[in-house]
Amino acid sequence: MKFGVIVFPGSNCDRDAIYVLRDLLGQPTRAIWHQEIDVDDLDAIVIPGGFSYGDYLRCGAIARFSPVMNRVIEHAERGKFVLGICNGFQVLTEAGLLPGALVRNRDRHFICDRVSIRVESDRSPWTRAYRSGQVIELPIAHGEGRYYADAETLQALEDEGRVLLRYCTPVGKLDASGNHNGSCHNIAGITNRAGNVLGMMPHPERASDPILGNNHGRALFTSLLANSAIA
Template identity: 65%
Template sequence: MKFGVIVFPGSNCDRDISTVTQGILNAPTRMVWHQETDISDLDVVVIPGGFSYGDYLRCGAIAQFSPVMNSIIEHAKQGKYVLGICNGFQVLTEVGLLPGALIRNRGLHFICDRATIKVERNDLIWTKNYQAQQVITLPIAHGEGCYYADEDTLKAIEDGDRVLFRYSSSSGEINSDNNPNGSINNIAGIVNQKGNVLGLMPHPERAADGNIGGTDGLAMFQGLLTALTTA
């Protein structure tokens, strides 16, 4: 079982991912430069947070044209796993692997904080190590993290039970008071129809080491590793 972490010019969370997958979990991990095209050796591709190409034009707009992205699209079509975190989520919407868009935060401010997140379901590989409706705490750091989709797209996402994470109170309440960026329906993370592509704005890799404040995010990577090494 092998992780691959995409490295774009401007990425700043790629090493954070490898610190978790390779450093903490001792899982084989390869850093993949954005101009590479052969990712056939990888089981899970992670598109990390950061500022790919300096976020020029808009977040993820240029990264979608990197040579590696066509390979990632094929990787996903084969049923293999793709995880996009923060800027990675933005890239996944730009390239069409996930619906909707990430737009400027409500209030137009950059937010760097810890957010309470409700895990909506735990029957997918991403959340097997959580309980359904469990509330976890993950860091967020974004200026364009407000999830938006038109009415028909939003209905398809909700009807398809494709929202995996929502911003919530510590007791699991979903309302505008517990929505840090104004995301529609408090959406913090969604999956595609097959469930093998996940995009989320919070940073699980920044909550994977108790020495830096929390381990709620580690369970995601542990669940992936366990599921894919025992499959």
């Protein structure tokens, strides 16, 4: 697969994503400056974490209007893959590629930690290398990561099986103690209806190299590669 990682002013996880995709997984990968518009050669686009445009106005609100984002929307509409991580998830909701919003954490504090995440389904191209119900550990680092949506949207996400990842306790229980930012329904990651767009607040790229002592995030990327091989 050929990957592109978007770089906005203020992105700070772009190099992490490129390292995992290019150096660890051996995939053709290039950085895409936010003013570029030529992405037709790419199979998958990653919108990385960071503080695009300094998070002015609100997280992702300005990045949504970068020239590259119109191409990202077209890329998604063509059925190609888009992954938004942390700030990238915020950008995807601002761009309308995913429903809901990411708002201030429940306790209004920035959280930087490793947390337990439950994989809700192994039928998505993003999670086929996991098991349904598997509990993994991924880093989070955000101040506005609490997923919020109205009751109708939340019900649709549940009914359509679009909640792929949830915050949980180490044994997989869904309760307030495992929901560090207070997200509705413990949501940590969702997809669009087609399943080719994934937004998630945890950082799989920061848990993909065994040298870090945790490679639980690597299977998210290998899931996508395996799906491409099957296709």
